[in-house]
Amino acid sequence: MNSSTKDTYMKHTLGSLLLFVALLCVSLLQAEDFRYTMHANKQTAYLHEPILLTVDINQTNPDTVLLFQFAPRPSDAYKVIQVHAKHDDTSHHVKYHNLYEIYPLKTGDVNVTFSLTKRVTDEDKVRYFASGDRDDFKKLETKDYPIAIPPLALHIKPLPKDVSLVGDFSLDYKIHTHTQKAFSPISWKITLKGKGYTPxxxxxxxxxxxxxxxxxxxxxKTIPSPEGMINTVTYLFALSARQSYVVPSITLKAFSPSRQKTYTLEIPQQSFDIQSVDKEQLVDNIDMPALRKADWTWIETFLKYLLVFTAGYFTALSLRWKKKKMVHASHPLVEKISQTKTHKQLLQLLMAHEEGKHFSLIIEKLEASLYGTEKTNLNTLKKEALENLK
Structure with a gap:
């Protein structure tokens, strides 16, 4: 190594060392306000074997107001479920207790990483935040400091061959009937229940x-417990066939990490007696029914009803016209009204007639024309008088 290369290497090493020391100092300064502990019940496990992780965060500096945000980071190498959480946000004395269940999804070395943020605020900001309501939401003002946490290192071992379940499970099944008609369904219900990876x-x-x-x-259905999650998975099936059949025995190979051994869950062979159905009882026993044709008979019926309605309407209308014409032609006043030459003659005729009360409006107009200033055409008044006779 020449002197130039050596100097460059020394500068790079020194810079990295200074950066590490600076980050370490920042973490130590941030950690002065609180303490956290993480405990996993195991760090070597099998694939899909649950690992219980307990995380406690406790404030140690009572002179400030702190809050914390903690969560495992998501990854395709593992699945994390929060089993239990107890948070005491008492001002100046915050305590967080969390219980997680980690399910490894890959074999080999797996690092579970975490996110922790320390949030610093004060009493005035907390009071201002607490004064908000649903219509006036106020965000709590904080200064946030991310805290570096070392990952949880796990070593994950592969499962024994052909294992379908990981955990301690029991199996239950119910079959509706073993005798049925052809093509009618037979319902099954299979239930797996226990502690372990969701089956x-x-x-x-x-x-x-x-x-x-x-x-x-x-x-x-998942129920949390201090020892982990208890899962109940229910499978619903229906089988149908045209003739009798046999479902072979079902064997599920499982592995119990707590007992470090494999075991099997079984459903014995099931035979089903299927009764044939008489072809005459089927809904449709025609191989090729005739194609359905358009039915236009409703148009013929509609036209008939329309014709009858039209004929009745015009018949009633013609009878009404005929009746009016007959009444008009036979009334004795028709000719007399037509022969009047002056307003005065028409007035005398209408007032003298016994039906004069039917012409009261016309009589008023005639009087206004004779004795007032309002003039109305004689032919118009005669026409109105004739209309009153209809």
Missing amino acids: IIKHIIPLSSNYKSFSEKPLV
Whole structure:
């Protein structure tokens, strides 16, 4: 190594060392306000074996107001479920207690990383934040400091061959009937319950050409406990066939990390008696029914009703016109009204007639024309008088 290369190497090493020391000092200064502990019940585990992680964060400096944000970082190498959390946010004496369950999803060396943020505020800001309501939301003002936390190093071992379940599980099953008519469904209910990795199995009933299988998405129910999560997974199926068939025995190979041994869960072979259905009882026993044709008879019916309605309407209308014409032609006043030459003659005629009360409005107009200033055409008044006779 020549002197130039050596100097460059020394400068790079010294710079890295100074950066490390600076980061270490910052972390130590931040950690003066609180203490945190992390404890995993194991660091060597099998694939899908649950690892319990306990995290405690306690404020040690009562002279400031602190809050914390802690969470495992997501990764495709593991799955984290929070089992329990107890947070005491008493001012100046914050305490966080968290219990997580970590499920490794990959074998080999796995690092579980975390995010921790220390949030610093004061009493005035807390009071201002607490004064807000739903209509006037106020964000708590804080100064946030990310805290570096070393990862949790895990070594994950592969499972024994052909293992489908990891944990301690029990199996229960119910079959609706073993005798059924052809093509009618037979329902199954299979339940896996226990502590361990959620037991989701794609084809828990083997596929076969002897029957058709219909299934729903498994129903998963999870209950947290101090020892981990207790899972109950329910599978609902229906099988149908045209003739009798046999479902072979179902064997699920499982591995119990707590007992360090494999075990099996079984459903024995099931035989089903399928009764044939008489062809005459089928809904449709015609191989090739005639094509359905458009039915236009409704148009013919509609036109008939329309014709009858139209004929009735015009018949009633013509009878009304005929009646009016007959009344108009036979009334004795028609000719007399037509022969009047002056307003005065028309007035005398209408007032003298016994039906004069029907012409009261016309009489008023005639009087206004004769004795007032309002003049109305004689022919107009005669026309109105004739209209009153209809």
